[in-house]
Amino acid sequence: MSLDADAIVDRRRMRRKLTFWRAGAVLIALIAVVGTAVVFVPGSRMSGSQNYIARIKIQGLIRNNQERVEALDRLARSRARAVIVHIDSPGGTTAGSEQLYGALRELQAKKPMVVVVDGIAASGAYIAALSAEHIVAQDTSLVGSIGVLFQYPNFTDVLKTVGISVESIRSTPLKAAPSGFEPTSAEARAAIEGIVLDTYAWFKGLVKERRRMDDATLATVADGRVFTGRQAIPLKLVDGIGNEKTALAWLEQVKKVPANTPVRDYSLQPRFSELSFIHLAAWTFDAVGLSVVSRRLEEWGAAGAIERLNLDGLLALWHPQLPN
Numbered sequence: 001m002s003l004d005a006d007a008i009v010d011r012r013r014m015r016r017k018l019t020f021w022r023a024g025a026v027l028i029a030l031i032a033v034v035g036t037a038v039v040f041v042p043g044s045r046m047s048g049s050q051n052y053i054a055r056i057k058i059q060g061l062i063r064n065n066q067e068r069v070e071a072l073d074r075l076a077r078s079r080a081r082a083v084i085v086h087i088d089s090p091g092g093t094t095a096g097s098e099q100l101y102g103a104l105r106e107l108q109a110k111k112p113m114v115v116v117v118d119g120i121a122a123s124g125a126y127i128a129a130l131s132a133e134h135i136v137a138q139d140t141s142l143v144g145s146i147g148v149l150f151q152y153p154n155f156t157d158v159l160k161t162v163g164i165s166v167e168s169i170r171s172t173p174l175k176a177a178p179s180g181f182e183p184t185s186a187e188a189r190a191a192i193e194g195i196v197l198d199t200y201a202w203f204k205g206l207v208k209e210r211r212r213m214d215d216a217t218l219a220t221v222a223d224g225r226v227f228t229g230r231q232a233i234p235l236k237l238v239d240g241i242g243n244e245k246t247a248l249a250w251l252e253q254v255k256k257v258p259a260n261t262p263v264r265d266y267s268l269q270p271r272f273s274e275l276s277f278i279h280l281a282a283w284t285f286d287a288v289g290l291s292v293v294s295r296r297l298e299e300w301g302a303a304g305a306i307e308r309l310n311l312d313g314l315l316a317l318w319h320p321q322l323p324n
Contacts, residue, residue, distance in 0.1 A: 053248070053257065054080040054111075054266040062092030062124045064099050071268040072103040075111070080266070082112040082257045084247050085132060089125035094148060094199055094314040097124030101206075104131035112255035114247040117141040117238065122226050126237075127203065130210040134254070135238040136246050137229035143237050146207055147224035148199045148314055150192055154180050199314055211236050 054075055075083065085104065091097060107113060108131055115121070115129045117137035122145035129135050129143070137143055159165065159181065166181035177188035204222050207213060213221070213236055221227070221235050232238045240246060244263070252259040 052080055052262045052264045053082045053084060053251070054078070055084050055086065055244075055263050056266050056268055058085060058087045058089055058100070058125065058128055060089055062089055062100055062128065063096040064093070065096065068268045069099065069103040071266075072107050075266055076107045077110075080111060080264075081261060082114075082251050082255060083107060083266075084244060084251075084263065085113060085115045085129075086118050086244075087115055087121040087125050087129055088118040089122075089128075090120055091123030091125045091127075091145065094124065094127075094203075097127040100124075100128045101131050104128060108132060112251055112257060114250055116242075116244055116247050117143055117229065120226075123147065127206065130206055134240070134247075134250050136240045136242050136250070137232060137238045138243060139228065139230050139241055141229040142226045143229065143232050144221060144226045145224060146203060146222040148196050148203060150196050150314055152178050152180055154178070154184070156181065156183055195314065 056072075056075070104113070113132045114134045114136065115132040117129065117135065118141065120142040121129045121135075121137070122142060126143055126145065135143075166179075168176070168179065168181075170176065173185065174188055174191055178184040178192070204218060207222065208215075208218050217235060221237060227235060227237060229238060229241055233241065240250070242249075245259075248259040248261075248263070251257040
């Protein structure tokens with residue numbers, strides 16, 4: 001009987017020790033993960049050598065993004081010697097593009113900055129490109145699409161076909177116009193057109209100012225078309241043909257930043273929110289036997305990676321028309 005009691009006490013003592021060492025291993029691993037992230041976050045005081053050029057990427061649809069603005073502000077306060085902005089985007093909302101342009105202009109005021117158009121910098125993405133002193137594009141890159149779009153579906157004929165009518169009581173005739181459930185009135189169309197033309201005038205003024213265009217050239221480029229990099233050179237939409245090496249050569253020649261300066265990727269995502277960090281933390285928990293926690297971390301990471309498309313308001317967006 002005494003032997004059984006001793007065995008039970010020993011097992012409990014072993015369990016407590018095992019739990020203690022597991023908790024200690026998790027704590028040490030998390031400290032290591034956080035320490036590694038801090039060390040390798042560009043612009044951090046602990047990120048090693050500060051003699052580098054930051055590379056940032058603007059891709060996909062552009063919308064308002066305060067976290068991106070804050071990341072650009074951190075970059076402006078970092079010790080990076082210069083910034084190369086890679087753009088591959090068809091544009092997005094005018095408000096989001098204006099916000100990005102403003103944040104990049106503040107960055108450009110503190111760091112030498114050059115834009116490289118990888119595939120496309122159209123509409124709102126071209127607004128972002130205007131923030132830089134120098135724009136480089138490939139021969140076949142697409143730039144331009146200077147214009148503004150307001151699109152909405154109209155289901156009037158469909159509703160008539162299925163015998164459905166939508167009634168509404170409005171404070172004024174232009175409230176919630178256009179609705180999409182009735183023909184657009186002349187007054188509503190005129191009001192929307194006024195918004196579009198006012199924003200279009202702002203866009204054109206920005207192009208004229210930043211690219212130092214005369215009225216004749218501006219009229220040529222501001223009809224909504226996109227241009228190849230080769231076509232864009234004489235139209236003053238871009239400054240040169242090339243890639244990142246071309247951008248580095250310009251930084252060396254004009255801004256006296258040596259072309260052999262290391263180039264590092266600088267994330268515009270919030271610190272410690274990268275999926276790689278989440279996966280590493282999940283792997284750590286899984287390694288010490290806490291697989292439930294690791295699965296939950298992976299789920300959170302996947303959920304955070306899903307971008308919800310919600311393009312409200314005016315668009316500065318280029319897209320080819322698909323055949324019916």
